[in-house]
Structure formats: structure tokens, C-alpha cells
Amino acid sequence: MHISEGILPSGVLAAGALIAVGGVGIGLRKLTPEKIPEVALLSSTFFVASLIHLPVGPVSVHLVLNGLCGLFLGLAAFPAILVALALQALFFQYGGISVLGVNVAIMALPAVVTARIFRAWIRGSSDLLAWIAGCAVGALAVAMGALMVGVVLCLAGDSFREIALLAAGSHIPVMLVEGILTGFCVTFLRRVRPSLLGMIPSKLVLFFIIILGTVTAEAHRVNLFVWEDQGVLHAEGYFSSGSPCMDAEVHVRDSNGNLLVSGNTDPKGLFSCPLPGVGVWTVELLASMGHHAEASLEVRERPPSVSEPSVESSLPFENGTDSLELENRLRRVLREELYPLRETIHLSHKASNRPGVTEILGGIGIIVGLAGAYLWGISRSKI
Amino acid sequence: MKVDPFSDGNSLWHRMDPRVKLLGTFLFALITSTGPSVGGDLFAFGWALLALLVARLRRRPVIIRLLAVNGVGLLFWCVLPFTVQGDPLGHIWGCSISRQGLLKAASISLKANAIALITIAWLCTSPLMDLIHGLARLKIHSKLVQIFFFSIRYVSVMRNEYVRMNRGLQMRCFRPGTNLHTYRTLAYLVGMLFVRSHDRSRRIYQAMLLRGFSGRFFVMDRFRMRRSDYVASAVIAICLVSEGALHWAKTMF
Numbered sequence: 001m002h003i004s005e006g007i008l009p010s011g012v013l014a015a016g017a018l019i020a021v022g023g024v025g026i027g028l029r030k031l032t033p034e035k036i037p038e039v040a041l042l043s044s045t046f047f048v049a050s051l052i053h054l055p056v057g058p059v060s061v062h063l064v065l066n067g068l069c070g071l072f073l074g075l076a077a078f079p080a081i082l083v084a085l086a087l088q089a090l091f092f093q094y095g096g097i098s099v100l101g102v103n104v105a106i107m108a109l110p111a112v113v114t115a116r117i118f119r120a121w122i123r124g125s126s127d128l129l130a131w132i133a134g135c136a137v138g139a140l141a142v143a144m145g146a147l148m149v150g151v152v153l154c155l156a157g158d159s160f161r162e163i164a165l166l167a168a169g170s171h172i173p174v175m176l177v178e179g180i181l182t183g184f185c186v187t188f189l190r191r192v193r194p195s196l197l198g199m200i201p202s203k204l205v206l207f208f209i210i211i212l213g214t215v216t217a218e219a220h221r222v223n224l225f226v227w228e229d230q231g232v233l234h235a236e237g238y239f240s241s242g243s244p245c246m247d248a249e250v251h252v253r254d255s256n257g258n259l260l261v262s263g264n265t266d267p268k269g270l271f272s273c274p275l276p277g278v279g280v281w282t283v284e285l286l287a288s289m290g291h292h293a294e295a296s297l298e299v300r301e302r303p304p305s306v307s308e309p310s311v312e313s314s315l316p317f318e319n320g321t322d323s324l325e326l327e328n329r330l331r332r333v334l335r336e337e338l339y340p341l342r343e344t345i346h347l348s349h350k351a352s353n354r355p356g357v358t359e360i361l362g363g364i365g366i367i368v369g370l371a372g373a374y375l376w377g378i379s380r381s382k383i
Numbered sequence: 384m385k386v387d388p389f390s391d392g393n394s395l396w397h398r399m400d401p402r403v404k405l406l407g408t409f410l411f412a413l414i415t416s417t418g419p420s421v422g423g424d425l426f427a428f429g430w431a432l433l434a435l436l437v438a439r440l441r442r443r444p445v446i447i448r449l450l451a452v453n454g455v456g457l458l459f460w461c462v463l464p465f466t467v468q469g470d471p472l473g474h475i476w477g478c479s480i481s482r483q484g485l486l487k488a489a490s491i492s493l494k495a496n497a498i499a500l501i502t503i504a505w506l507c508t509s510p511l512m513d514l515i516h517g518l519a520r521l522k523i524h525s526k527l528v529q530i531f532f533f534s535i536r537y538v539s540v541m542r543n544e545y546v547r548m549n550r551g552l553q554m555r556c557f558r559p560g561t562n563l564h565t566y567r568t569l570a571y572l573v574g575m576l577f578v579r580s581h582d583r584s585r586r587i588y589q590a591m592l593l594r595g596f597s598g599r600f601f602v603m604d605r606f607r608m609r610r611s612d613y614v615a616s617a618v619i620a621i622c623l624v625s626e627g628a629l630h631w632a633k634t635m636f
């Protein structure tokens with residue numbers, strides 16, 4: 001991906017030099033003294049990697065690896081690529097001094113842009129996505145560079161159009177090889193040295209996973225729902241998942257703790273028994289595996305329901321239906337009608353038992369705090 | 384790998400101040416690459432050839448480098464005579480060869496060769512560390528100079544790492560071909576190369592901290608311009624001015 005000396009008009013040379021100077025300036029400004037040896041050694045490694053030749057069918061191509069450079073260094077790719085290209089110009093007379101700016105722009109600009117676009121996937125949790133993103137970075141960085149070579153050559157004059165097509169087209173095998181290679185390189189580095197790709201060190205990731213795991217663990221608990229109706233006590237037991245608590249032992253005690261009734265729930269998790277009168281009743285549910293729930297019910301004095309029979313008898317019902325059957329029927333209909341409502345209540349109960357926004361925020365706060373403490377410890381031990 | 388194979392010698396250019404050589408090469412490349420006239424290119428090429436002869440270098444490595452430069456130039460000789468519009472000189476397979484196209488190709492080849500020759504004659508005759516110091520003295524950004532310094536120092540080290548790993552591959556009967564296995568293996572090799580260079584850079588920085596590095600790089604060499612340097616600078620200046628005059632004389636007067 002070089003343009004050699006003597007082809008380009010001065011305007012294009014100046015534009016390339018300006019882009020290169022700007023990029024190198026920004027890249028250098030962000031560079032701390034600590035990072036300088038790293039950038040320099042990566043730069044010399046890129047120089048060495050460009051000496052590696054790969055077979056593609058009958059021809060052999062050499063690596064460019066500008067996409068990887070962008071991934072490792074971000075904007076610092078500009079000075080690194082400048083140095084690598086200057087060394088190539090000095091050692092092999094590839095490229096040259098006056099086209100250095102154009103060549104830097106052609107290689108570094110696509111590197112920085114593609115790396116910025118695909119960085120999130122490369123650092124993400126999925127290996128396959130990272131591989132694909134790595135391929136995309138490698139191939140697109142070369143493809144964009146080839147496109148820029150073509151455009152720049154076209155700017156040199158109309159007679160260069162064929163050469164521009166040839167130069168850009170000859171990058172297609174390079175692009176394919178570079179893509180595959182960068183993909184594998186990314187998966188390799190994710191396993192061997194994630195910090196090179198700007199990922200969090202794996203120990204810390206494990207730490208995060210453990211903490212998050214404990215936060216999201218769901219409690220499997222038993223809920224008990226008790227109500228009174230016409231002197232009959234009804235209890236319903238269900239797990240926090242919403243499934244009924246079948247065949248569980250139920251004990252009903254009075255306020256002094258004396259056992260009044262005991263029995264088992266039916267397959268729908270329901271239990272009912274007659275209540276002797278007013279007072280505070282405690283219902284205890286003992287499901288399997290030590291699941292246990294308690295609820296208390298206060299039954300107050302109610303106005304006597306004397307007039308009820310008369311109301312019932314005055315209803316214009318078909319002949320032969322006595323009040324008891326009517327009551328049962330009403331009850332059944334009501335239960336069916338109210339079933340969705342109960343479901344809603346169950347669901348909201350379930351939701352309220354799950355970790356809410358505040359718990360999640362608190363958990364994240366704990367994680368950040370612990371991570372901060374951990375990093376602080378690391379930084380102290382380093383100095 | 385020796386990074387500066389031409390630097391040991393005892394010619395006029397070898398003894399010259401690297402600052403003069405850096406500036407001279409830069410200006411020469413600038414004038415040569417932007418100059419419009421073929422006469423100027425011819426002059427530049429002749430001057431570069433003369434400069435190379437003065438340097439008294441071994442011929443073989445120079446010729447190898449020039450072959451690499453002219454590989455691309457050949458492409459222009461093959462394409463430009465047919466694509467540039469102009470006076471037809473002859474026909475090959477029904478396509479006319481234009482005089483302007485030939486001149487354009489010749490100009491490109493002359494420019495590329497002239498700049499390559501001057502780079503070899505002037506820059507490659509100084510040890511690279513001298514060039515780095517020269518860059519530092521020419522007020523190039525200190526961080527950039529440091530990057531140059533370290534990467535030149537470690538190019539051969541990283542290359543040795545690569546050669547070592549490649550030897551390991553060959554011992555295990557690795558034969559490159561057009562298949563996924565080859566690409567995967569070489570990708571892992573490249574990845575390992577990066578891991579090692581990263582680790583080495585950490586160690587370098589720690590060693591620097593240990594020796595009291597505080598972000599500033601001191602340049603120990605002090606270059607002194609001698610009388611021969613002034614003479615050489617004057618010769619270079621005359622060459623540059625006359626080349627510029629040849630290029631732009633028509634447009635100026």
C-alpha cells in the first residue's frame with residue numbers, strides 16, 4: 001500500500017502531509033511517557049510483520065496489519081505508522097520522503113476509523129463476534145486504504161485511471177488474507193493477552209461475574225395468601241415462580257398458639273376450613289424442602305347477615321334452584337372471573353420479590369467500589 | 384539484520400553533519416518530486432548518481448534497492464505511453480504510443496531513482512542514531528524522536544524474535560500454503576510477536592524508571608559544523624537552487 005515518489009502533484013502531497021501532521025500531532029499529544037516504548041516497539045513489530053510474506057494461490061503478498069495497529073494504539077497509530085513507513089523508506093526505499101505524508105494518511109486513517117467502529121465487538125464477550133469484527137477491521141482497513149490509493153492516483157491525472165484501478169484491485173487478495181489473519185490474531189490475543197486489545201484483565205472479569213452472579217440469584221420462596229369469607233378461612237400457597245404449592249401441610253392456630261385445624265392443600269394450592277369466630281388467626285404453611293410461610297388474619301365482628309336469605313329468595317331465578325346451589329354457582333363464576341385479577345396480583349408479588357432498580361444500582365455501586373479498591377491496591381503495589 | 388549497512392565508510396558524506404544531510408535530503412525530495420520539467424529531473428538524477436559515486440558504497444546492495452524501486456516504475460512504462468493523450472510515435476497491437484506518455488513515465492522513473500539514490504547517498508551513510516540525534520537537534524517533537532529511537536533500536540530484536548519463531552515452525556514441518564491452517568498459524572505467530580514486543584516495552588519502561596527517567600530524553604551528542612560541512616552545505620545549496628531553476632525557469636520568466 002505504497003505510492004512511490006514522483007507521481008503525485010504537489011497539491012496532493014501537501015494535503016497528505018497536512019493530514020499526517022495533524023494525525024501525528026493529536027496522536028502524540030495523547031501519548032504519556034509511559035506509552036512511548038510501547039508505541040515504538042509496536043511500530044518496529046509492524047515493520048517486521050510487513051516482511052512476512054503469505055502465499056495466496058500463485059502469488060505471495062506481504063502483511064500490512066494497519067487494522068491491528070489501529071486496534072492496539074487508537075490515534076497513536078499515526079506516529080507508529082509514520083515511524084514504520086519512514087524506516088521502510090530508509091531501509092528499502094519503499095515509498096519515499098516526499099510521499100511519506102500521503103502514505104501515512106492512506107494507512108493510518110482507515111486503521112483508526114475501522115478500529116474505532118469495531119472496537120466494541122472485539123472487546124465484547126462473544127468470541128465469534130470478535131473474530132468477525134477482527135476480520136472486518138483487517139479487511140476494511142486494507143480496503144479503505146486501497147480505495148484511497150485509487151482516489152489519490154486518479155487525482156494525479158486522467159491517464160492514471162487504469163493504474164489506479166490496477167493498484168486498488170491488486171489489494172483484493174491482500175484484503176482477504178489480512179481479514180482472516182486479523183480475525184485469528186484477535187481471538188488469539190483475547191485468550192493470551194486481552195489487555196493488549198484494551199480489555200479488562202481476565203481476573204477482574206471473573207471477579208465481576210462472581211459478584212453479578214450473586215446479585216441476580218433468584219430466591220425461591222413460598223408465599224402465603226390468606227383471606228376470610230363467610231366464616232370460612234381460605235389460604236393459598238404459591239412459590240415465587242407463581243406455581244401452586246401442592247399438598248403442603250397447613251396449620252391454623254389462634255392467638256394463644258393453640259392448634260385449631262391442620263390439613264393439606266389441594267393440587268391448586270388451596271386450603272379452606274371453617275372458622276369458629278372472631279379473633280386473630282395465624283396460618284402456617286409447611287411446604288417441602290423446609291419452605292415455610294406464615295400469615296395472620298384478623299377476623300372482626302361483622303354486621304349480621306340476616307336479610308340475606310330474603311334477598312336471595314326474591315331473586316327471579318328458575319324454578320327448583322335453591323339458595324345453596326345458587327351460592328355455589330355464583331362462587332364458581334366469581335372465581336373464574338377473578339382468576340385473571342389474582343394472576344395479576346401474583347405477578348406483581350413476584351415482580352416485587354425480584355431485585356428492583358435500586359437493588360441493581362446498589363449492586364453496581366458495590367461492584368464499582370470493590371473494583372476501585374482492587375485497582376487502588378494494584379496501583380499501590382506497582383509503585 | 385544490520386539496520387544501516389551503508390553507514391561504515393569514509394567518504395565526504397560519511398563525515399558530514401547529519402543535520403545538513405537531513406535538511407538537504409528533505410529539500411531535494413521536495414523539489415524533485417514537485418518539479419514539472421523533465422530537464423530538471425534529468426539534472427537531479429545526474430546529481431544523485433554523482434553523489435552516490437562520491438559515497439563509494441558497495442554496488443550490490445545499492446543495485447538491489449534500486450531494482451525494488453524500479454519494479455513499480457516498470458508498471459508506469461507499460462501503461463502510461465498508451466493512456467496519455469499526445470503525439471503518436473508508433474503502434475503496438477493497434478494502440479498508439481504517445482510521446483507525452485513516454486516522457487511522463489521517464490520523468491516518474493527519474494524522480495523516483497533520484498530521490499532513492501540521494502537517500503542512500505546522504506541518509507544511509509550516517510549511523511541511524513546520528514540521524515535520530517540530528518532530528519532531535521532540528522527540533523522535531525521529542526516524543527516522535529523517542530519513538531524513532533526505540534523502534535530503530537528494537538527492529539533487529541523483533542526481527543530476531545520472528546526469525547526464531549519461524550525456525551520453530553519450520554522444525555515442526557510447517558509449510559505455508561493457501562489454506563486456513565497457514566493463516567491461523569501465522570496469525571498466532573504475529574499475535575505472539577505483539578505480545579512479546581508489548582512485554583518487552585513494559586520491561587524497557589521499568590528499566591528506564593529505575594534509572595530515574597522523568598519524561599525527558601537527553602541528547603548527548605553535540606554536532607559541530609566544521610569547515611568541510613560548510614563547503615558541503617554550499618555545494619548542496621547550489622545544486623538545489625540550480626535544480627529549482629531548471630524546473631521553474633520557464634514558468635517564472
